Amino acid sequence: MAGPLSIPVLISGPPGHGGRRRAEPVRLGLPLPRGAFDRTDRFEIVAPDGRRGRAQTTPLQQWPDGSVRWMLIDLQVDHDGSPVPAEYRLVRSQGDRDLRDAPPLRLQRDRHHVTVDTGAARFSLRHGGAFPCDRLRLTLTDQRGRRVEFTLSAAVVESSGPLRAVVRVTGRAAGPKPGGLAVTARLHFFAGSPVVECAVTIRNRKAASHRGGYWELGERRAILLRDLSCTVALPGERTGELYCSVERGQPLEACGEHLELFQASSGGEQWASRNHVNRDGRVPLAFRGYRLRAGARETEGLRATPVVVLSAPDAHVAVAVPHFWENFPRAIEGSTRTITVQLFPMQHGDLHELQPGEQKTHVFHVAAGRDEVADAPLDWVRSPLFARATPEHYCGSGAVPYLLPSDRDPHASYVHLVDAAIEGDASFEHKREAIDEYGWRNFGDMYADHELAYYTGPVPVISHYNNQYDAVAGLALQFMRTGDERWWRLMRDLAAHVVDIDLYHTTEDRSVFNRGLFWHTAHYTDAGRSTHRSYPRVPGVTGGGPANEHNYSTGLLLHHFLTGAAASRDAALDLARWVVDMDDGRLRPFGWLAPGDSGLASATHSPDYQGPGRGGAYSIAVLLNGFQAGGDRALLAKAETLVRRCIHPGDDIEARHLLHVEARWSYTVFLVTLGRYLDLKAELGEIDEAYAYARQALVAYARWMATHERPYLERPEELEFPTETWAAQELWKAEALAFGAKYGGEAERDALMARSRDFFEYACSTLERFPTRTRTRPLVLLLSRGLMNGYVRVHPEALSAPRGPQRTFGSPGLPFEPQKARVLRRLRVLAAVLALAGLAAVLALLRAV
Numbered sequence: 001m002a003g004p005l006s007i008p009v010l011i012s013g014p015p016g017h018g019g020r021r022r023a024e025p026v027r028l029g030l031p032l033p034r035g036a037f038d039r040t041d042r043f044e045i046v047a048p049d050g051r052r053g054r055a056q057t058t059p060l061q062q063w064p065d066g067s068v069r070w071m072l073i074d075l076q077v078d079h080d081g082s083p084v085p086a087e088y089r090l091v092r093s094q095g096d097r098d099l100r101d102a103p104p105l106r107l108q109r110d111r112h113h114v115t116v117d118t119g120a121a122r123f124s125l126r127h128g129g130a131f132p133c134d135r136l137r138l139t140l141t142d143q144r145g146r147r148v149e150f151t152l153s154a155a156v157v158e159s160s161g162p163l164r165a166v167v168r169v170t171g172r173a174a175g176p177k178p179g180g181l182a183v184t185a186r187l188h189f190f191a192g193s194p195v196v197e198c199a200v201t202i203r204n205r206k207a208a209s210h211r212g213g214y215w216e217l218g219e220r221r222a223i224l225l226r227d228l229s230c231t232v233a234l235p236g237e238r239t240g241e242l243y244c245s246v247e248r249g250q251p252l253e254a255c256g257e258h259l260e261l262f263q264a265s266s267g268g269e270q271w272a273s274r275n276h277v278n279r280d281g282r283v284p285l286a287f288r289g290y291r292l293r294a295g296a297r298e299t300e301g302l303r304a305t306p307v308v309v310l311s312a313p314d315a316h317v318a319v320a321v322p323h324f325w326e327n328f329p330r331a332i333e334g335s336t337r338t339i340t341v342q343l344f345p346m347q348h349g350d351l352h353e354l355q356p357g358e359q360k361t362h363v364f365h366v367a368a369g370r371d372e373v374a375d376a377p378l379d380w381v382r383s384p385l386f387a388r389a390t391p392e393h394y395c396g397s398g399a400v401p402y403l404l405p406s407d408r409d410p411h412a413s414y415v416h417l418v419d420a421a422i423e424g425d426a427s428f429e430h431k432r433e434a435i436d437e438y439g440w441r442n443f444g445d446m447y448a449d450h451e452l453a454y455y456t457g458p459v460p461v462i463s464h465y466n467n468q469y470d471a472v473a474g475l476a477l478q479f480m481r482t483g484d485e486r487w488w489r490l491m492r493d494l495a496a497h498v499v500d501i502d503l504y505h506t507t508e509d510r511s512v513f514n515r516g517l518f519w520h521t522a523h524y525t526d527a528g529r530s531t532h533r534s535y536p537r538v539p540g541v542t543g544g545g546p547a548n549e550h551n552y553s554t555g556l557l558l559h560h561f562l563t564g565a566a567a568s569r570d571a572a573l574d575l576a577r578w579v580v581d582m583d584d585g586r587l588r589p590f591g592w593l594a595p596g597d598s599g600l601a602s603a604t605h606s607p608d609y610q611g612p613g614r615g616g617a618y619s620i621a622v623l624l625n626g627f628q629a630g631g632d633r634a635l636l637a638k639a640e641t642l643v644r645r646c647i648h649p650g651d652d653i654e655a656r657h658l659l660h661v662e663a664r665w666s667y668t669v670f671l672v673t674l675g676r677y678l679d680l681k682a683e684l685g686e687i688d689e690a691y692a693y694a695r696q697a698l699v700a701y702a703r704w705m706a707t708h709e710r711p712y713l714e715r716p717e718e719l720e721f722p723t724e725t726w727a728a729q730e731l732w733k734a735e736a737l738a739f740g741a742k743y744g745g746e747a748e749r750d751a752l753m754a755r756s757r758d759f760f761e762y763a764c765s766t767l768e769r770f771p772t773r774t775r776t777r778p779l780v781l782l783l784s785r786g787l788m789n790g791y792v793r794v795h796p797e798a799l800s801a802p803r804g805p806q807r808t809f810g811s812p813g814l815p816f817e818p819q820k821a822r823v824l825r826r827l828r829v830l831a832a833v834l835a836l837a838g839l840a841a842v843l844a845l846l847r848a849v
Contacts, residue, residue, distance in 0.1 A: 016083070018081040024373045034069070185200045206223075222279075232339050259335075307377065319366055355531065410790055422484065585598045608818065613664065648812035671739065687802050
């Protein structure tokens with residue numbers, strides 16, 4: 001590709017100064033301008049002092065011209081540990097001269113064996129051997145107390161390079177195990193390092209029974225465990241000295257011959273919150289914080305972030321567990337020969353319940369030798385360096401549209417509203433403390449405090465947000481606009497939670513549910529035993545399950561691009577498959593009677609409404625994300641099918657009754673998604689009939705909006721719950737009108753943009769007057785829906801777009817008939833035919849008599 005490329009990369013240590021680092025593994029995802037970099041180019045990292053180091057690059061997405069759009073960068077960084085960002089530069093490689101020597105990372109593989117030699121340690125992954133690798137052993141204790149070991153049944157190298165390799169391994173129980181249990185792990189190996197990063201995922205593959213549409217703890221197909229642990233041992237029969245540092249900043253201290261660290265609860269003031277009820281409706285947590293037993297001494301504390309080291313004269317092992325206390329209950333035990341990480345610890349006063357279709361990924365680091373990145377072994381794991389590009393690079397790359405650095409946003413009131421999410425007592429991190437949104441099932445999710453508005457039970461309401469309006473995407477966008485690590489942490493934690501807990505990880509249920517995303521907790525009710533599955537068994541809650549009107553994957557895809565997390569990409573693809581499957585009438589009951597699409601992917605508010613609404617909008621958006629994640633054009637074609645089903649350039653818009661707010665407000669979501677579809681088609685250079693169809697439909701509805709729409713809160717009598725959220729929802733109108741201005745003609749562009757600005761400014765000024773403006777739902781809407789107006793004000797040229805071919809699409813014709821309606825109609829016909837046949841048979845008998 002033409003021209004040199006130099007990208008500033010800012011790297012900082014943790015708050016409070018984390019000490020000097022030597023060759024610390026660091027990775028980050030970077031967007032690249034179109035045409036700037038291809039898959040064969042290589043990079044180097046240049047430190048502030050001019051020294052050059054190797055950079056490993058992995059393309060994650062490409063532009064339509066084949067150049068790289070998103071690239072994952074692996075580095076090994078020397079750093080003084082200061083929290084003040086130091087500027088490194090990523091430059092095109094000029095060959096291997098002057099590069100710091102990096103020990104080679106070598107992989108050898110055959111059908112049943114993968115060997116990884118990092119230069120500092122050697123790991124063997126052998127079929128039938130220990131799981132997840134020869135240095136570690138995973139064991140499970142079931143509810144009856146039976147101990148089960150796992151062996152390795154498959155190993156797949158997902159990626160490899162000079163600095164890091166990832167191997168995905170699958171485990172098989174070496175004895176009886178709970179039915180439906182699946183265990184996998186992703187192992188990250190680093191050149192020149194004895195450290196392996198382990199991400200062990202345990203999944204209940206069974207389908208839930210969800211009788212009556214309720215999804216609660218105590219389900220008969222749940223898996224109950226006493227313990228799940230992973231053990232690392234000194235090689236041979238060696239014994240060593242045991243050391244532990246329980247919290248950040250504490251030195252390693254000798255622990256005698258035995259260590260037990262048990263994090264029983266979060267350690268917060270609300271540690272015994274109703275948020276932690278079990279299947280019996282009780283909170284089983286034994287005490288606040290952690291308990292450490294080391295030799296003859298016993299101490300207590302609140303929040304542990306431990307590193308445990310076992311050292312012999314000629315061998316060393318160590319373990320560190322990021323987010324140890326946040327994912328309670330957790331424990332670590334050590335002896336003179338082994339260290340055991342108890343992922344679901346036996347010390348907990350209850351069985352650990354894994355709901356049907358639920359999984360949990362446990363991340364920990366193991367050093368199978370002397371780790372020298374920081375002064376203390378594995379100290380860098382619990383206080384890692386943080387690397388990012390500048391906001392100018394993220395926004396200027398063009399990889400994410402309509403993105404403007406926050407300090408260049410012309411709307412100061414909007415920026416002020418958004419900043420409440422990371423600053424002050426209303427910040428998302430601070431809100432976690434209100435209901436103790438911690439523990440392995442809860443950590444990462446947001447507290448849905450807006451549900452307090454009409455809640456009448458004991459406070460605080462226990463309500464989970466479950467990524468409504470794609471909070472992950474909003475957090476990722478604000479991170480790129482600011483470079484602020486607080487946004488990045490929130491995005492990372494929420495994405496991990498969504499992937500594990502909010503998705504329904506089964507293929508054994510009905511197609512309408514398999515791989516789906518669970519809704520937020522039912523409005524204005526306490527979650528009770530429903531955890532993050534929406535529907536507690538309480539009066540007023542009718543039950544349900546995953547459905548198309550709550551389906552978001554843009555944030556998961558951005559998380560994958562920014563971090564390289566393969567699990568987030570896999571989840572985005574699964575959600576796209578869910579859309580395809582739920583709309584496949586062949587997979588539905590009575591599919592034989594009424595083949596064809598079911599309409600479940602495009603319905604909004606009721607199965608019979610197949611017009612523009614959020615149901616179709618979210619399905620289309622998820623299909624577009626699936627296409628961008630994997631390049632499957634069948635997903636793009638399915639998205640275009642839904643566009644034609646839901647909207648037509650010749651629609652009788654008045655007949656849609658779009659001003660019936662409670663039932664039809666979300667047509668604006670559909671128009672915004674239609675704008676995104678048009679952007680993608682223009683980027684692909686596909687200015688075809690499908691493009692012309694969508695453009696004409698969008699502009700027709702935008703013209704109608706400009707004349708007929710007014711703010712929701714000006715007619716509060718039409719709203720069931722007139723809260724601050726309705727002010728934030730005006731941002732959908734502003735964005736839809738901006739897309740109308742972009743894809744309409746020049747003659748009406750100014751008028752449509754003026755109406756767009758009216759709704760944007762109304763949303764911001766009205767929210768400023770609400771004391772509840774910092775509640776979770778309006779904040780999440782602000783994170784991602786307020787960006788386009790600021791961008792086009794600074795870059796008015798972004799409002800130009802190809803008009804495409806001139807087509808006349810006539811009248812809409814007959815509306816789509818959902819499969820359920822077709823089945824009922826044909827059953828009535830069949831019943832009439834059978835009745836006539838029966839009558840004919842009776843008449844024939846009478847004649848015979």
